[in-house]
Amino acid sequence: MFDLDTRLLQIFFEIYKHSSVSKAAEQLEIGQPTLSIALNKLREHFQDPLFVRIENKMQPTELSKQIYPLVVEILNRLKLVQNYNIEFDPQTSNYQFKISMTDISHLVLLPKLINYLRAHAPNIRLEIVPIDANTPLMMSNGEIDLAIGFLPQLEAGFYQQTLFQQRYICIASKEHPRLTGTTLSDQEFRQELHVDIFATGGHYVLEHELQKLGVNRNILVRLPSYLGVGLVVQDTDAIATIPHYLSQVLLVRGGLKVLEPPYHFPTYSVKQHWHARVHQTPSNQWLRRVCFELFSE
Incomplete structure (x- = not known):
């Protein structure tokens, strides 16, 4: 039985993480044949296949599942040792x-x-x-x-x-047929169509506050992220409630205007x-x- 080195442990970690020999080799910037040889050494050492191919994925065996946390801990501790008191020069570092x-x-x-x-x-x-x-x-x-x-x-x-602190505002198309002012009334907010965004983080603060106020928005469309909200609002008569700092970026593109919401949403x-x-x-x-x-x- 040979001694395990950190390179073999890193190979085990990457295969486990990616469920793929090819992706692990790509991540480590080594050839697949070299990685396969290393995997065979690991299998010989532990007398266990470690990973078996199921539906084009390398699935870990029970032994792999048990040693994975130990491998992660070893690699983390090694990284701490490697970084200990290392000088960092941002002008020359390629980190x-x-x-x-x-x-x-x-x-x-x-x-x-x-x-x-x-x-x-x-x-x-x-x-x-x-x-x-x-x-x-x-x-x-x-x-x-x-x-x-x-x-x-x-x-x-x-x-x-x-x-920084962030607050919520509303955006609408500059050519919106009904919203001509700079603020929204409670009635307008409830009646207009809304673009909603499935997102983590501060968006849940908004949802929670609307529920507390008993406000049910008339949702026209739900987006998986904020990335497309500006174009959707610009080209429709729907409105959206978004973080203020995002509105400043979207306004530069033109075609949108900011409206103050009728409620005092909490900042985050x-x-x-x-x-x-x-x-x-x-x-x-x-x-x-x-x-x-x-x-x-």
Whole structure:
């Protein structure tokens, strides 16, 4: 029986994560034959197939399921050792940060961050992933460096820093046939057609408040994200209730106007969140400092 090295553990982790030998090889930037040889070594070591192909996916065996948490812990601890007191120079580093963001942040915040990096850290790269139910676990596993948005469900082990407060406003087409003012009445809000958005985060604050007020919107269409709401509203007579900072981006395109809603919706905080495991990591500290300087009010 040979000693396991970190490379073999990383290969096991990637196969488990992606349920695919080819995707694991791509992620690790090695050839599939090399990865297959490593997998055979792992199978020989544990005397277990570890993964079996079912419906074109490499499904873990019971032994794999049992050792996976241990492998994750080992790799995380190794990453902590590797990053311990490592100097971080943003001007020369080619580090790739993985940031979890909402679709609104893609439109409003991400361009500003990219432009800053191009000027001050030209070799830094970004991978953006959505905020969803898996975000806390991925942050604790070290798979996500930072999350920016509204995450009220985070538990112990996480840090957070408020970037800015956000409020809700309504948007409508500039050519709307009935809404000619700058504010909406309660009657208008109830009678007009609405574009609704299935989204996480602050959107639930809006839904909860409308339920408390007993307001049932006349929903024309529900969208999976905020990305298409501007065009839908611009070309129809429906209205939408969206975060104010998104409206400022959409208004630049023309064809839309902002209307004050008839209700005082609660504000919510947009924050950056990170796990305790990267709190002292120089690269993560630098990224948090940059985001705070760029986005805080």
